[in-house]
Amino acid sequence: xxxxxxxxxxxxxxxxxxxxxxxxxxxxxxxxxxxxxxxxxxxxxxxxxxxxxxxxxxxxxxxxxxxxxxxxxxxxxxxxxxxxxxxxxxxxxxxxxxxxxxxxxxxxxxxxxxxxxxxxxxxxxxxxxxxxx
Numbered sequence: 001x002x003x004x005x006x007x008x009x010x011x012x013x014x015x016x017x018x019x020x021x022x023x024x025x026x027x028x029x030x031x032x033x034x035x036x037x038x039x040x041x042x043x044x045x046x047x048x049x050x051x052x053x054x055x056x057x058x059x060x061x062x063x064x065x066x067x068x069x070x071x072x073x074x075x076x077x078x079x080x081x082x083x084x085x086x087x088x089x090x091x092x093x094x095x096x097x098x099x100x101x102x103x104x105x106x107x108x109x110x111x112x113x114x115x116x117x118x119x120x121x122x123x124x125x126x127x128x129x130x131x132x133x
Contacts, residue, residue: 034095038088044078051079053092 032046039049054063067073084092099105106112113119 031092031095034091038084038092041088042082042084044082045075047072047075048079048082049084049088049092051076052082052084053089055079056084056089 035046035049035053038044039046042049044052051063051065054060065073065076067076100108107116
Protein backbone atom coordinates (compact mmCIF):
# COMPACT_ATOMS: atom_id res chain seq x y z
CA UNK A 1 0.00 0.00 0.00
CA UNK A 2 2.91 2.30 0.55
CA UNK A 3 5.26 2.52 -2.37
CA UNK A 4 6.54 6.01 -1.58
CA UNK A 5 5.26 7.54 -4.79
CA UNK A 6 7.43 5.26 -6.92
CA UNK A 7 5.11 4.35 -9.78
CA UNK A 8 7.29 1.33 -10.60
CA UNK A 9 6.46 -0.20 -7.22
CA UNK A 10 8.56 -2.56 -5.19
CA UNK A 11 10.31 -5.51 -6.80
CA UNK A 12 8.66 -8.81 -5.91
CA UNK A 13 5.21 -7.29 -5.49
CA UNK A 14 2.25 -7.27 -7.84
CA UNK A 15 2.65 -3.52 -8.18
CA UNK A 16 6.30 -3.95 -9.10
CA UNK A 17 5.67 -6.77 -11.53
CA UNK A 18 3.53 -4.68 -13.84
CA UNK A 19 0.45 -6.87 -13.31
CA UNK A 20 -1.47 -3.88 -11.98
CA UNK A 21 -1.26 -1.91 -15.23
CA UNK A 22 -3.98 0.68 -15.00
CA UNK A 23 -5.99 -0.95 -12.22
CA UNK A 24 -4.61 1.22 -9.42
CA UNK A 25 -7.22 3.96 -9.56
CA UNK A 26 -7.66 6.84 -7.15
CA UNK A 27 -10.73 5.03 -5.80
CA UNK A 28 -8.90 1.74 -5.18
CA UNK A 29 -6.00 3.59 -3.54
CA UNK A 30 -8.46 5.48 -1.31
CA UNK A 31 -10.03 2.16 -0.24
CA UNK A 32 -6.55 0.78 0.45
CA UNK A 33 -5.81 3.80 2.65
CA UNK A 34 -8.91 3.11 4.75
CA UNK A 35 -7.85 -0.55 5.06
CA UNK A 36 -4.38 0.58 6.13
CA UNK A 37 -5.79 3.08 8.67
CA UNK A 38 -8.10 0.47 10.20
CA UNK A 39 -5.17 -1.94 10.38
CA UNK A 40 -3.08 0.61 12.25
CA UNK A 41 -5.94 1.27 14.68
CA UNK A 42 -6.38 -2.46 15.37
CA UNK A 43 -2.65 -3.26 15.31
CA UNK A 44 -3.26 -5.59 12.37
CA UNK A 45 -1.82 -5.75 8.88
CA UNK A 46 -3.77 -4.40 5.90
CA UNK A 47 -3.99 -7.96 4.53
CA UNK A 48 -5.61 -9.17 7.75
CA UNK A 49 -8.12 -6.31 7.73
CA UNK A 50 -8.97 -6.85 4.06
CA UNK A 51 -9.46 -10.59 4.52
CA UNK A 52 -11.55 -10.12 7.67
CA UNK A 53 -13.71 -7.59 5.84
CA UNK A 54 -14.11 -10.04 2.96
CA UNK A 55 -15.03 -12.87 5.34
CA UNK A 56 -17.84 -10.68 6.72
CA UNK A 57 -19.31 -10.20 3.25
CA UNK A 58 -22.24 -12.61 2.83
CA UNK A 59 -21.89 -12.61 -0.94
CA UNK A 60 -18.32 -13.94 -0.83
CA UNK A 61 -18.21 -17.72 -0.61
CA UNK A 62 -14.45 -18.23 -0.73
CA UNK A 63 -12.02 -15.35 -0.18
CA UNK A 64 -8.86 -15.69 -2.23
CA UNK A 65 -5.51 -15.09 -0.64
CA UNK A 66 -2.42 -14.11 -2.57
CA UNK A 67 0.26 -15.50 -0.30
CA UNK A 68 3.49 -16.44 -2.03
CA UNK A 69 5.54 -17.13 1.09
CA UNK A 70 4.96 -18.95 4.37
CA UNK A 71 5.16 -15.67 6.30
CA UNK A 72 2.49 -14.13 4.04
CA UNK A 73 0.28 -17.20 4.56
CA UNK A 74 0.73 -16.96 8.34
CA UNK A 75 -0.14 -13.27 8.19
CA UNK A 76 -3.24 -14.01 6.09
CA UNK A 77 -4.38 -16.68 8.55
CA UNK A 78 -4.18 -14.03 11.28
CA UNK A 79 -7.33 -12.57 9.70
CA UNK A 80 -9.29 -15.33 11.43
CA UNK A 81 -8.46 -13.71 14.79
CA UNK A 82 -9.41 -10.13 13.88
CA UNK A 83 -12.48 -8.59 15.50
CA UNK A 84 -13.62 -5.80 13.17
CA UNK A 85 -15.54 -3.13 15.14
CA UNK A 86 -18.79 -1.87 13.63
CA UNK A 87 -17.40 1.62 13.01
CA UNK A 88 -14.38 0.22 11.14
CA UNK A 89 -16.66 -2.01 9.06
CA UNK A 90 -18.85 1.00 8.26
CA UNK A 91 -15.84 3.05 7.14
CA UNK A 92 -14.68 0.23 4.87
CA UNK A 93 -18.15 -0.15 3.39
CA UNK A 94 -18.49 3.60 2.87
CA UNK A 95 -15.10 3.84 1.17
CA UNK A 96 -15.93 1.00 -1.21
CA UNK A 97 -19.54 1.83 -2.04
CA UNK A 98 -20.07 1.97 -5.77
CA UNK A 99 -21.89 5.05 -7.01
CA UNK A 100 -24.75 3.71 -9.09
CA UNK A 101 -25.34 6.92 -11.00
CA UNK A 102 -28.36 7.83 -13.05
CA UNK A 103 -30.96 6.35 -13.33
CA UNK A 104 -30.31 3.87 -10.51
CA UNK A 105 -29.98 6.47 -7.76
CA UNK A 106 -33.28 8.08 -8.81
CA UNK A 107 -35.02 4.69 -8.97
CA UNK A 108 -33.79 3.77 -5.48
CA UNK A 109 -35.35 6.85 -3.83
CA UNK A 110 -38.26 6.06 -1.50
CA UNK A 111 -40.50 8.54 -3.35
CA UNK A 112 -39.79 6.83 -6.68
CA UNK A 113 -40.36 3.39 -5.17
CA UNK A 114 -43.70 4.56 -3.75
CA UNK A 115 -44.75 6.01 -7.10
CA UNK A 116 -43.74 2.91 -9.05
CA UNK A 117 -45.01 0.28 -6.62
CA UNK A 118 -47.85 2.22 -4.97
CA UNK A 119 -46.14 1.95 -1.60
CA UNK A 120 -46.85 -1.78 -1.70
CA UNK A 121 -44.73 -4.00 0.51
CA UNK A 122 -43.99 -7.55 -0.57
CA UNK A 123 -43.48 -9.99 2.28
CA UNK A 124 -41.40 -13.13 1.90
CA UNK A 125 -43.40 -16.30 1.39
CA UNK A 126 -44.06 -18.15 4.62
CA UNK A 127 -43.47 -21.90 4.92
CA UNK A 128 -46.69 -23.97 4.58
CA UNK A 129 -46.71 -25.08 8.22
CA UNK A 130 -46.59 -21.46 9.34
CA UNK A 131 -49.28 -20.37 6.86
CA UNK A 132 -51.69 -23.09 8.06
CA UNK A 133 -51.72 -21.74 11.62
